[in-house]
């Protein structure tokens with residue numbers, strides 16, 4: 001297997017602004033983060049909102065410059081590409097967003113939106129050739145090409161997400177960065193889009209960097225998963241390992257938050273606390289919310305160990321370790 | 322009399338007078354599409370009881386929000402009209418209430434929690450001023466008493482530093498925090514019923530779980546009747562006692578939650594349950610429901626689900642009764658309801 005997109009030691013801090021300027025607290029959005037996306041595979045980044053997932057996506061796309069760290073495309077370091085070198089690289093890595101409506105220009109016909117990438121990357125194509133290419137990619141995404149002269153508002157949420165995917169695919173990229181692509185969809189439509197993404201991956205050998213807050217979705221679609229909390233990757237590994245034998249208490253909390261399949265699985269209602277926030281400023285960032293925290297966690301520099309988790313008191317310890 | 326006493330007394334009075342039931346009876350609603358009136362909700366009946374949670378579940382566009390909003394007669398502002406049926410609170414028709422009675426009912430007896438907490442909160446007013454306004458609209462309290470009640474309510478929904486929170490503005494809160502504030506506002510006048518329209522859809526799964534726990538806690542502690550509107554059977558599994566499945570304007574299956582999960586009897590219910598990633602095995606394809614929900618005006622004359630149904634045959638071409646299949650309280654609008 002070969003690496004298609006790799007990042008090492010990415011950091012991003014946003015300067016204090018708006019209402020936080022007075023307090024002067026800069027926001028560490030991503031801390032010393034590395035990942036390695038293999039050809040034809042799906043790497044999921046999972047975590048709650050504000051954990052830094054979209055910031056990673058934007059750095060991977062090079063829409064946002066990292067403060068430090070490197071990005072590799074195969075063997076080539078591309079961290080500091082700019083201008084035409086960056087533009088030609090963009091062809092290989094395309095993005096799909098959560099809100100398909102916000103990412104389509106409401107005044108452009110569908111075919112024009114989908115063809116935009118072709119204008120940049122294959123400027124020699126005639127209008128007719130562009131329309132043919134759009135029809136083909138819409139068909140692959142399960143849309144009738146007859147709708148290509150309509151406007152975005154004439155499509156449902158699921159259809160618009162198909163259009164968003166078609167738009168990314170038309171330049172024949174090798175990598176798709178998908179930022180919460182099914183989070184805004186009904187479960188029934190979500191299933192259709194997940195199947196479509198699976199089919200396209202098989203068909204084209206694409207690699208996905210798939211961002212989500214939903215572990216059920218991740219379990220279904222991904223090969224590898226990186227769990228993020230407050231800018232840190234706290235656990236990573238193959239989906240089967242992380243889900244079957246998770247080590248980090250935050251991963252465990254996320255797993256327990258998965259929707260249940262049947263009313264018989266209900267657990268007694270107890271958790272009332274609004275622990276939506278509570279990131280610790282020093283030591284293990286999760287320690288304010290961690291149910292197994294001990295005093296030494298206050299001095300723990302949360303870094304992934306060789307086994308792929310960042311915790312002093314991991315769960316599921318087996319005797320052979 | 323102190324404020325807590327007066328609220329308890331008012332609540333006692335309300336609970337005392339009847340076993341308050343909220344009933345949607347054979348309700349049909351029409352909307353205006355390109356100048357034509359078309360039916361969008363067709364003969365829907367629902368019964369909410371104190372202390373119980375009823376789930377109204379279906380894909381987007383099935384008419385769930387129209388139905389939920391009709392319970393507070395909110396849709397009328399957007400050109401929604403009732404063509405038949407009734408909504409009864411304690412046996413009294415909402416459509417025969419005076420404006421003053423209706424105003425007292427909205428928020429007072431029946432309160433609503435919406436999907437998007439940001440649009441339901443006004444960004445230019447502090448959290449405190451918005452909650453206090455709602456409290457004083459329904460309860461005869463001084464400003465100081467209302468402020469104390471606001472603090473109590475925010476504590477009840479699990480918020481911390483509530484004195485400080487009153488001075489904050491909505492955009493300084495996370496999505497989950499905003500939803501808690503909205504739930505506190507819905508509880509302001511100690512309603513008997515809460516209508517929650519996709520209350521967790523815009524939230525992370527872990528925040529979702531905590532909001533679910535909060536709603537269930539309040540519901541149990543106060544004996545609330547809760548109507549939960551959702552597209553997600555996962556939420557139904559977590560929260561509901563009873564379920565009504567809605568498809569293209571109609572209730573297609575209803576009954577106690579366990580029976581619905583153990584013996585889903587309408588093909589649509591089975592399909593909607595089956596496409597959830599948490600019930601399928603990982604990898605491979607998820608089961609899907611081909612096609613789309615037909616919009617109002619494009620419903621088939623027979624079974625509305627027929628164009629998407631694998632079991633459809635000639636007997637499905639005529640209209641199907643709500644209880645074409647039934648077993649006790651469990652009903653399904655399907656001529657092949659027994660086929661499992």
Ligand SMILES: Nc1ncnc2c1ncn2[C@@H]1O[C@H](COP(=O)(O)OP(=O)(O)O)[C@@H](O)[C@H]1O
Pocket residue numbers: 014015027028029047048049050051052053054055056
């Ligand atoms: N442009 C920006 N300026 C300031 N802060 C930002 C900016 N973008 C993101 N952040 C902050 O960085 C953190 C991570 O954000 P984000 O990557 O969007 O998280 P996620 O996608 O996991 O919800 C959040 O606290 C967010 O408020």
Ligand SMILES: Nc1ncnc2c1ncn2[C@@H]1O[C@H](COP(=O)(O)OP(=O)(O)O)[C@@H](O)[C@H]1O
Pocket residue numbers: 352353354361379380381382383384385386387388399400401616617
């Ligand atoms: N005020 C309105 N005017 C016209 N059509 C409407 C109106 N409200 C809803 N509809 C249509 O009625 C159908 C049901 O809508 P809704 O009740 O919002 O569905 P759900 O909540 O189940 O997603 C949809 O096709 C929607 O477009």
Ligand code: SF4
Pocket residue numbers: 248249250284285286287288290291292293294297300310311312313314
């Ligand atoms: S290091 Fe300590 S606080 Fe952090 S997750 Fe592990 S046990 Fe919990």
Ligand code: SF4
Pocket residue numbers: 587588589624625626627628630631632633634636637641654655656657658
């Ligand atoms: S009545 Fe016929 S078409 Fe309708 S759900 Fe039942 S089997 Fe399917």
Ligand SMILES: [Mg+2]
Pocket residue numbers: 053054055179
């Ligand atoms: Mg994001």
Ligand SMILES: [Mg+2]
Pocket residue numbers: 385386387518
């Ligand atoms: Mg709705």
